Amino acid sequence: MPLHPGLAPVAGLLGTWRGDGAGEYPTITPFTYTEELTFTDVGKPFLHYVQRTWSPAGAPMHTETGYVRVVGGATVELVLALPTGQTELAEGPLTVTDDGFTCALAARVMNSSSAKQVDATERHLTLDGDTLTTRFAMAAVGVPMTGHLTSELRRV
Ligand code: HEM
Helix, strand or coil, rough: CCHHHHHHHHHEEEEEEEEEEEEEECCCEEEEEEEEEEEEEEECCCEEEEEEEEEECEEEEEEEEEEEEEEEECCCEEEEECCCCCCEEEEEEEEEEEEEEEEEEEEEEEEEECCEEEEEEEHHHHHHEEEEEEEEEEECCCEEEEEEEEEEEEEE
Protein backbone atom coordinates (compact mmCIF):
# COMPACT_ATOMS: atom_id res chain seq x y z
CA MET A 1 0.00 0.00 0.00
CA PRO A 2 1.52 3.39 -0.93
CA LEU A 3 2.38 5.82 1.87
CA HIS A 4 -0.38 8.37 2.48
CA PRO A 5 0.68 11.49 0.52
CA GLY A 6 0.28 13.67 3.63
CA LEU A 7 3.19 11.78 5.23
CA ALA A 8 5.63 12.56 2.39
CA PRO A 9 7.55 15.21 4.43
CA VAL A 10 8.41 12.58 7.12
CA ALA A 11 8.78 9.54 4.83
CA GLY A 12 12.51 9.53 5.62
CA LEU A 13 11.69 8.43 9.18
CA LEU A 14 10.25 5.07 8.12
CA GLY A 15 12.16 2.10 9.50
CA THR A 16 14.39 1.54 12.51
CA TRP A 17 17.04 3.84 14.01
CA ARG A 18 19.65 2.92 16.60
CA GLY A 19 22.37 4.79 18.44
CA ASP A 20 23.58 6.24 21.71
CA GLY A 21 22.28 8.96 23.97
CA ALA A 22 23.14 10.85 27.12
CA GLY A 23 20.88 12.17 29.85
CA GLU A 24 21.10 14.69 32.65
CA TYR A 25 18.89 16.90 34.81
CA PRO A 26 19.73 19.11 37.79
CA THR A 27 18.14 16.60 40.18
CA ILE A 28 19.74 13.35 38.94
CA THR A 29 23.08 11.67 38.17
CA PRO A 30 24.01 11.92 34.45
CA PHE A 31 23.68 8.68 32.46
CA THR A 32 24.15 7.19 28.99
CA TYR A 33 21.90 4.85 27.07
CA THR A 34 21.33 3.01 23.79
CA GLU A 35 18.16 3.97 21.92
CA GLU A 36 16.11 2.35 19.19
CA LEU A 37 13.27 4.12 17.37
CA THR A 38 10.89 2.49 14.91
CA PHE A 39 8.47 4.37 12.66
CA THR A 40 5.95 2.12 10.92
CA ASP A 41 3.49 2.85 8.11
CA VAL A 42 0.12 1.35 8.97
CA GLY A 43 -1.62 2.43 5.76
CA LYS A 44 -3.25 5.45 7.40
CA PRO A 45 -2.30 9.18 7.48
CA PHE A 46 -0.12 8.64 10.57
CA LEU A 47 2.98 6.62 11.49
CA HIS A 48 3.18 4.35 14.52
CA TYR A 49 6.22 5.24 16.68
CA VAL A 50 7.96 3.04 19.27
CA GLN A 51 11.02 4.04 21.30
CA ARG A 52 13.02 1.67 23.50
CA THR A 53 16.18 2.40 25.49
CA TRP A 54 18.74 0.32 27.40
CA SER A 55 21.45 1.06 29.93
CA PRO A 56 25.09 0.41 28.96
CA ALA A 57 24.71 -2.95 30.78
CA GLY A 58 21.70 -3.84 28.61
CA ALA A 59 18.94 -3.27 31.18
CA PRO A 60 15.68 -1.81 29.81
CA MET A 61 15.26 1.93 30.50
CA HIS A 62 12.62 4.36 29.27
CA THR A 63 10.19 3.37 26.52
CA GLU A 64 7.33 5.24 24.85
CA THR A 65 4.94 4.80 21.96
CA GLY A 66 2.59 6.92 19.93
CA TYR A 67 1.55 8.31 16.59
CA VAL A 68 3.06 10.89 14.24
CA ARG A 69 0.65 13.00 12.24
CA VAL A 70 1.53 15.71 9.69
CA VAL A 71 -0.90 18.57 9.26
CA GLY A 72 -0.81 20.63 6.07
CA GLY A 73 2.74 19.53 5.24
CA ALA A 74 4.28 21.90 7.78
CA THR A 75 3.15 20.91 11.27
CA VAL A 76 3.81 17.68 13.16
CA GLU A 77 1.61 16.28 15.91
CA LEU A 78 3.05 13.54 18.12
CA VAL A 79 0.63 11.82 20.50
CA LEU A 80 2.58 9.83 23.11
CA ALA A 81 1.97 7.36 25.94
CA LEU A 82 4.68 6.89 28.59
CA PRO A 83 4.77 4.02 31.12
CA THR A 84 5.88 6.49 33.80
CA GLY A 85 2.33 7.87 33.95
CA GLN A 86 2.47 10.71 31.45
CA THR A 87 0.76 11.36 28.16
CA GLU A 88 2.20 14.01 25.87
CA LEU A 89 0.47 15.96 23.11
CA ALA A 90 3.44 17.43 21.24
CA GLU A 91 3.05 19.72 18.25
CA GLY A 92 5.16 22.11 16.26
CA PRO A 93 6.60 23.21 12.93
CA LEU A 94 8.35 20.95 10.43
CA THR A 95 11.01 22.52 8.21
CA VAL A 96 12.01 20.46 5.19
CA THR A 97 15.77 20.59 4.42
CA ASP A 98 17.96 19.29 1.55
CA ASP A 99 18.26 15.80 3.04
CA GLY A 100 15.52 15.58 5.66
CA PHE A 101 13.86 18.01 8.04
CA THR A 102 14.02 19.70 11.41
CA CYS A 103 11.09 19.58 13.75
CA ALA A 104 10.47 21.42 17.05
CA LEU A 105 7.69 20.03 19.22
CA ALA A 106 6.28 21.56 22.38
CA ALA A 107 4.05 19.32 24.47
CA ARG A 108 1.21 19.66 26.87
CA VAL A 109 1.59 16.86 29.44
CA MET A 110 -0.92 14.99 31.59
CA ASN A 111 0.36 13.19 34.69
CA SER A 112 -1.29 10.27 36.47
CA SER A 113 -1.79 10.68 40.19
CA SER A 114 1.28 8.51 41.00
CA ALA A 115 3.60 9.99 38.32
CA LYS A 116 6.48 12.39 38.88
CA GLN A 117 5.22 15.84 37.92
CA VAL A 118 6.14 16.84 34.34
CA ASP A 119 4.62 20.21 33.40
CA ALA A 120 5.80 20.58 29.77
CA THR A 121 8.32 19.12 27.34
CA GLU A 122 10.19 20.19 24.21
CA ARG A 123 11.49 17.78 21.58
CA HIS A 124 13.76 18.56 18.63
CA LEU A 125 14.22 16.04 15.83
CA THR A 126 16.69 16.55 12.99
CA LEU A 127 16.76 14.11 10.09
CA ASP A 128 19.80 14.43 7.84
CA GLY A 129 20.05 11.51 5.42
CA ASP A 130 20.80 8.40 7.49
CA THR A 131 21.36 10.33 10.74
CA LEU A 132 18.59 11.24 13.17
CA THR A 133 19.43 13.45 16.15
CA THR A 134 17.11 14.12 19.04
CA ARG A 135 17.01 16.63 21.90
CA PHE A 136 14.55 16.54 24.77
CA ALA A 137 13.95 19.12 27.51
CA MET A 138 11.34 19.21 30.25
CA ALA A 139 9.93 21.37 32.99
CA ALA A 140 9.52 18.80 35.75
CA VAL A 141 9.70 18.19 39.51
CA GLY A 142 9.81 21.96 40.12
CA VAL A 143 12.68 22.67 37.66
CA PRO A 144 12.00 25.07 34.74
CA MET A 145 12.50 23.90 31.12
CA THR A 146 15.94 22.20 31.12
CA GLY A 147 17.63 19.63 28.85
CA HIS A 148 17.23 15.97 29.85
CA LEU A 149 18.31 13.95 26.76
CA THR A 150 20.32 14.06 23.54
CA SER A 151 20.88 11.18 21.12
CA GLU A 152 22.30 10.48 17.69
CA LEU A 153 20.90 7.55 15.75
CA ARG A 154 21.69 5.86 12.45
CA ARG A 155 19.34 4.04 10.12
CA VAL A 156 19.53 0.27 10.79
C1 HEM B 1 15.59 8.18 26.42
C2 HEM B 1 14.57 8.26 27.28
C3 HEM B 1 14.78 8.45 28.76
C4 HEM B 1 15.71 7.90 29.57
C5 HEM B 1 16.78 6.88 29.18
C6 HEM B 1 15.50 8.46 30.89
C7 HEM B 1 16.25 8.13 31.99
C8 HEM B 1 16.13 8.71 33.23
C9 HEM B 1 16.93 8.38 34.38
C10 HEM B 1 18.08 7.35 34.40
C11 HEM B 1 16.51 9.13 35.40
C12 HEM B 1 17.08 9.16 36.82
C13 HEM B 1 16.69 7.99 37.63
C14 HEM B 1 15.26 7.99 38.00
O1 HEM B 1 14.83 8.91 38.72
O2 HEM B 1 14.53 7.06 37.60
C15 HEM B 1 15.39 9.93 34.91
C16 HEM B 1 14.65 10.80 35.68
C17 HEM B 1 13.53 11.43 35.24
N1 HEM B 1 13.04 11.44 33.94
FE1 HEM B 1 13.82 10.49 32.37
N2 HEM B 1 14.46 9.33 30.86
C18 HEM B 1 13.98 9.35 29.58
C19 HEM B 1 12.90 10.06 29.10
C20 HEM B 1 12.10 10.84 29.88
C21 HEM B 1 10.91 11.50 29.42
C22 HEM B 1 10.36 11.42 28.00
C23 HEM B 1 10.38 12.15 30.51
C24 HEM B 1 9.15 13.02 30.63
C25 HEM B 1 8.19 13.12 29.75
C26 HEM B 1 11.26 11.91 31.62
C27 HEM B 1 11.06 12.39 32.89
C28 HEM B 1 11.88 12.15 33.96
C29 HEM B 1 11.61 12.65 35.30
C30 HEM B 1 10.42 13.49 35.73
C31 HEM B 1 12.64 12.20 36.09
C32 HEM B 1 12.80 12.39 37.61
C33 HEM B 1 13.62 13.58 37.99
C34 HEM B 1 13.68 13.66 39.50
O3 HEM B 1 13.04 12.87 40.20
O4 HEM B 1 14.38 14.53 40.00
N3 HEM B 1 12.29 11.13 31.21
N4 HEM B 1 15.20 9.67 33.59
